[in-house]
Amino acid sequence: MRRALADLxxxxxxxxxxxxxxxxxAAADYKMGEGAAYDAGLMPRVWLTLAxxxxxxxxARGVASLRSAASGRLVAMSAPRLALAGGLVLAxxxxxxxxxxxxAVLLFVPAFATALGFRRPLTTLAVTVAFAAVTWVVFAELLGVRLMAWPGA
Structure with missing residues (x-):
């Protein structure tokens, strides 16, 4: 199977x-109170929209590649790497x-990036800090979700 067709x-x-x-x-009633912080379906809809x-x-990449003659072959997935990624999510x-x-987030993001083969430490550090900060602001500050920041907090 060609990569372009697989992408499509x-x-x-x-x-x-x-x-x-x-x-x-959107059809289900997940509201537990007033406001966005009490709508349990809000964040899944946000992430699903991004997906x-x-x-x-x-x-679109598949369609564009199908139109061009230079389309590569599908790369085989590494089962051990997939298992490692699943284990890291559980961890x-x-x-x-x-x-x-x-x-947890400051250890997980670099470990996950490394497990998936990303080898640029400065980029990994920047993405880790940005992801941790943005996720904290969205959940803890904007949505009012109480997150345990530190052990025993």
Whole structure:
């Protein structure tokens, strides 16, 4: 299967799934009070909208590649790397509960980037700090979600 066709199919499937889940979370009544902080369906809809946008980009890349003659082959996925990524996500969830938000996220993001083969330490550091800060501001400050910042907090 050519990469361009794989991008088109994957993008279309991801887009359909994202749109279906957006519709499902919008139709369900997840409100537990007044305001955005009490709408449990808000953040899933935000992330699903981002996923739908990414799916559109993937599908568009597939269409553009299909039009050109230079389309590469699909790269085989590494099962051990996928298992490591899944294990890191589990470790993050457990670590978040045990050591708090800041320690868990500051350890998880660089570990995840390294596990996926990213080898630029300064870029990883910048992305880690930006991700941690933006996520904290969105959840703790804007939405009023109480996050355990440190162990015992």
């Amino acid at each position: 199919v994957a993008g279309t499937v991801l887009l359909a799934g994202s749109v279906a889940l957006i519709a499902m979370t 739908a946008a990414c799916a559109l980009v993937i599908a 993050f969830v457990l670590g978040f509960v045990a050591v708090g938000y800041w320690i």
